[in-house]
Amino acid sequence: FHYGITERQLLNYVRIARKAKGSTGEVLLQLPEMRLDNVIFRLGMAPTIPGARQLVNHRHILVNDCIVDIPSYRCKPQDFITIKSQRKSE
Numbered sequence: 353f354h355y356g357i358t359e360r361q362l363l364n365y366v367r368i369a370r371k372a373k374g375s376t377g378e379v380l381l382q383l384p385e386m387r388l389d390n391v392i393f394r395l396g397m398a399p400t401i402p403g404a405r406q407l408v409n410h411r412h413i414l415v416n417d418c419i420v421d422i423p424s425y426r427c428k429p430q431d432f433i434t435i436k437s438q439r440k441s442e
Contacts, residue, residue: 355384356401361424388415389423391433412436 357365369380384390389404392413398404405423407413413420414434415427427433 354401355387355390356405357384357387357424383426386426386428387423388413388420388425388427388433391427395433397435407435 365380365383368383369376372379385394389401389408392398392404392407393401398407408423408425409421411419411421412435414436415425416432417434419436
């Protein structure tokens, strides 16, 4: 899969995976899957990863009731991800 990451981000993930405990290859496969934009795509909240990135950049996503506008935010398994409720204009 293509996660929409740059070569520099991939190299950073390789460095993190080398330092982590356990299998380097396994950790390297987990890191891109834990990105917020990818999690939103996998949950079906967006049809594509670029669409998920746009939702995050436009501040429509809450993680643990806090607005997160960084698509590369690393989610944890216990994080609660929601879409910001829209106010009705009167």
